[in-house]
Amino acid sequence: MTTTAGSIGMGNTGAGNTGAGITRVGIIGCGTMGAGIAEVCAKAGADVRVVVSSAASADAGRRRIAQSLNQAVARGKLTAEAGERVLGAISFTDALPDLADRQLVVESIPEDEKLKQRVFTALDAALTDPDAILASNTSSLRIATLAERTERPERVVGMHFFNPAQVLPLVEVVPAERTAERVVAAAETFAADVLGKQVIRSADRCGFVVNALLIPFLLAAVRMVEVGHVTPADVDRGMKLGCSHPLGPLELADLIGLDTVASVAEAMHAEFGEPLYTPPQLLRELVTAGRLGRKTGSGFFDYPR
Numbered sequence: 001m002t003t004t005a006g007s008i009g010m011g012n013t014g015a016g017n018t019g020a021g022i023t024r025v026g027i028i029g030c031g032t033m034g035a036g037i038a039e040v041c042a043k044a045g046a047d048v049r050v051v052v053s054s055a056a057s058a059d060a061g062r063r064r065i066a067q068s069l070n071q072a073v074a075r076g077k078l079t080a081e082a083g084e085r086v087l088g089a090i091s092f093t094d095a096l097p098d099l100a101d102r103q104l105v106v107e108s109i110p111e112d113e114k115l116k117q118r119v120f121t122a123l124d125a126a127l128t129d130p131d132a133i134l135a136s137n138t139s140s141l142r143i144a145t146l147a148e149r150t151e152r153p154e155r156v157v158g159m160h161f162f163n164p165a166q167v168l169p170l171v172e173v174v175p176a177e178r179t180a181e182r183v184v185a186a187a188e189t190f191a192a193d194v195l196g197k198q199v200i201r202s203a204d205r206c207g208f209v210v211n212a213l214l215i216p217f218l219l220a221a222v223r224m225v226e227v228g229h230v231t232p233a234d235v236d237r238g239m240k241l242g243c244s245h246p247l248g249p250l251e252l253a254d255l256i257g258l259d260t261v262a263s264v265a266e267a268m269h270a271e272f273g274e275p276l277y278t279p280p281q282l283l284r285e286l287v288t289a290g291r292l293g294r295k296t297g298s299g300f301f302d303y304p305r
């Protein structure tokens with residue numbers, strides 16, 4: 001299955017990949033984050049090919065991107081024609097080898113180390129351009145654990161976007177031990193100069209900068225509700241009204257996806273062994289019940305569809 005390829009040009013062949021000339025981008029996974037990253041890259045003029053796990057995922061992914069573009073049009077941030085052009089620049093496939101000619105691929109599948117490692121091995125075998133950059137949008141896993149599953153660890157780097165990727169300006173760029181400096185620089189140049197993002201560089205440490213601070217905060221909010229100190233609505237009102245947070249921690253956890261919050265917490269707990277990273281029972285129960293937050297219509301709060 002391959003659908004709609006709206007090619008916007010070729011670039012950067014043979015002369016070394018500095019990031020500035022990247023026009024052929026691959027994304028693996030089209031959930032909450034993959035869809036947003038695909039949109040942001042297509043808006044910047046890239047030809048974007050997205051690998052999905054099934055035809056149903058392609059339909060859901062295309063709908064998600066179309067909905068976000070329609071919102072941007074309704075808010076006057078994009079013309080309807082530009083929205084159509086962006087959507088036309090994104091194609092979908094369920095075959096990873098269809099990424100063969102990509103200059104940059106950003107993996108954005110669930111936060112599962114073994115799954116990501118298998119995908120990195122397959123991606124390494126698929127990419128024909130020796131200058132291609134293999135990036136992961138992982139929230140917490142060390143980039144080295146993915147790089148070591150490829151024959152070109154020097155070309156593997158973390159590019160951690162924030163949710164919603166089409167709106168939030170930050171990208172954490174994460175070099176692993178063997179990542180070449182020119183690859184880190186190219187990832188930074190692409191994020192800043194092509195996508196218009198702001199970049200911070202993080203060491204390859206589980207949770208990087210932002211999640212190392214954010215996850216314990218979100219888990220503490222869940223624990224307060226779990227022991228009955230306070231309602232979810234009042235936790236969020238407290239942080240919005242008392243600390244000027246734009247979203248309360250539980251609304252933010254719902255936005256991230258409670259399964260993703262739990263997986264990131266588990267990865268951090270496995271890495272550091274600190275009790276503060278243990279996913280609370282209430283979080284596990286919501287995940288088991290399929291209440292994953294916004295993406296399923298309910299989590300700590302309900303989101304009518």
Ligand SMILES: NC(=O)c1ccc[n+]([C@@H]2O[C@H](COP(=O)([O-])OP(=O)(O)OC[C@H]3O[C@@H](n4cnc5c(N)ncnc54)[C@H](O)[C@@H]3O)[C@@H](O)[C@H]2O)c1
Binds near residue numbers: 033057109112138160
């Ligand atoms: N949700 C957030 O706020 C957020 C923010 C930054 C980074 N991240 C990270 O981004 C990654 C993806 O998270 P998400 O929130 O988008 O998850 P998600 O569950 O919304 O989407 C993941 C998608 O990957 C698909 N998928 C699974 N295996 C696949 C495969 N082999 N090939 C192609 N597609 C496959 C799933 O069908 C699903 O559509 C995770 O590593 C997560 O930690 C998440």
